[in-house]
Amino acid sequence: MPLFANPRNAAAGSVRQLDPRITAKRNLDIYIYMLGYAEGRPMPTTHWETLEYFKTLGFRINPANKRVKQIEEAEAYYQSWTEKRDSLPYEADGVVVKADVMEYHTRLGDVGREPRWAIAYKFPAIQGTTQLKEIGISVGRTGSLNPVALLEPIAIGGVTIERAALHNEDDMRRKDIREGDWVYIQRAGDVIPDVVGPILSKRTGNEKVFSLLDKIYNKEKGRPACPVCGGQVVRPEGEVMYYCSNAACPAQVQGRIEFFVSRGAMDIRGIGEKFIELLLKEGMVKDAADLYSLKDKRDQIVQLEKKGEKSADNIIKSIEKSKSANLPRVLNALGIRHVGEETANLLAGNFTDLEDLGNASREKLMTVPSIGPKIADSIIAFFREEENRKILEKLRTAGVWPRQELAQTGLPLSGQEFVITGTLKSFSRDAAQTRIKELGGTVKDNVTKNTRYLVIGEDPGENKLVRARALGTEQINEEKLLAILGQKN
Ligand SMILES: [Zn+2]
Structure with missing residues (x-):
């Protein structure tokens, strides 16, 4: 079977196939690292013990795993792999250093999705050199005019690269990157590759200094214009980027x-x-x-x-x-400026639905933790815009209008926090969430000392299980959840 150019995408894409027969044909292999949950036996107390246990079960364990006592040993081991990485039968982008004692995992905890007890020590990014043929302009969803390097195609780390990011004009000036230059390209992980800088020794004198405004100058209009729609171009005060001001672009x-x-x-x-x-x-x-x-x-x-x-x-x-989809997701999807995933989550905890949020005053918005005037104004501007109101109305008509009940008292599950991990069989996670909320309970993403129940579905997340065990949180299965919700089946 021919090799895929990008192993991570190929593996992820295979697992995500809607048709499992295609997944089965892909010939995937795996090394096992984590044990999420154990029944009828105690959980191992160290990570190393976990790996040894997997071996006895017949799972494949990475032969390169190594247990070290000192950070210096970990560093030396990492160094040795930076030299031998090409000898691996697969691509690797670094070494993960983990705390061995499982109890530390709970004590160290996570920052967002990143555990503090496991840190990826990346290999240096892979570089290559090629010629920058031309600088193009791509228009982003916010209207930002982004310079893009169009390259003489080059293969770096098994991926053919034809485009690379140039960020903004100021950054290009600082690096003195010109059209026609030979440049260093850097690729790190799956993100779009970067142009690091020009190779000055290869300059012939024919390279052209780039000016964004010249590039987008529209002769017919006699002014710079959006290369896609011809719209007015603006540069808001204090920003490095130019924007197409036509929302219909x-x-x-x-x-x-x-x-x-x-x-x-x-x-x-x-x-x-x-x-x-x-x-x-x-x-x-x-x-x-x-x-x-x-x-x-x-x-x-x-x-x-x-x-x-x-x-x-x-x-x-x-x-x-x-x-x-729940409210945080829909809120994020709207693409309100300065409202990303995290802010959407914060907002969703304080408003029952999009209408409630859209009606909120600047003062009300700013009572939400970490929402300042900039975000508040952006939200207000979004809901005022006629085009956006039309989109919201269409979403509402289509039934894409998540509602969530804010904390209530006097209901059977009042004040009870649930955390769900893994897939539930009899209903979707959103449906479970809705039902819990209807009964006055709340559903959170992370296990804390306030968590009343951790509901365990299929393929539960290991972090949540470890944490629940450490905190002595009651763990229940789906059947028990159904009983609590009065939906025995
Ligand atoms: Zn435009």
Whole structure:
């Protein structure tokens, strides 16, 4: 079987296939690292013991695992791998250093999604050199005009690179990167590669100093203009980027829809960049909310380039599925400036739905922890904008309008915090969450001393289990949850 260019994407893509037969054909292999939950035997007290235990069960353990006593030993081990990394039969981007004693894992805890007890010690990023043929401009979902390096294609670490990020004009000036330069390219992980700087010794004198305003100068209009829509270009005070000020700019619309369907947002699978482009071109959607009307356009989807009946049905299915997304997700998906995943979570805990949030005054918004005037103003501006109101109305009509009850008293589960980990069989996590909230309980993401129950589904997260064990939190299975919710089945 030929090798995939990017192993991480290939593995993730294989596991995410809707058809398990395709996954089965991919010939994936795995090393086991973590034990989430054990029944009928105590959990190992060290990480090393866990790995040894896996071995006795017949799982594959990475032969390169090593237990060391001092940080110096860990450093030396890392050094030895920076030299031998190419001898591995797979790609590796670093060494993970972990605390061995399991109790420390709980005590050290996590920062967001990053555990403090396991730290990736990355290998130096992979570099290469090539010629920067031209500097293009891409228009982002916020309208930002981003310079992009169009390169003579070059393979770095098994990936062919044709485009690299240049960030902004000031940054390019500082690095003195010119069109036609030979440049160093750096790739680190899956992110878009960077242009590190020019190779001055290769300059011929024909290189061109880049000016964004010259690049986007529109002769017909006699002024700089958005290269996609011809709209006015502005540079807000104190910012390094220029922006296309036309909210209806097709590049911005495309970017906003791409963001809406992305994983951290509505997580709608099967809709990629190309497909969105086609939908816009055919006039089948004008904004992200229009995706929810696609279920009535099945035949048209089938006719769109390369989309068969099955694929069209899958797309419609995943769009419909996204309707049950919770408030933080929908809020994030709207792409309000300065409101990312974390802020969306904070806001969602304080408002019952989007209408409630949209009606909030600046003062009310600023009572939410870590919401300052900048974010508050941005939220208010978003809800005032006519185009956005139309999108919200469409979402509401489509039933994409999550509501959450704020803390109530006098209900059977009042004051009880639940944390759910793993997949539940009889209902979706969102449905479970809704039911718990209806009964007055709350559902949190992390196990704390306030957690009343940790509900364990299939494939539970190891961090939550370890933490619950350390705190003595009551762990219940799905059946018990159903009993608590009065939904025995
Ligand atoms: Zn534009």
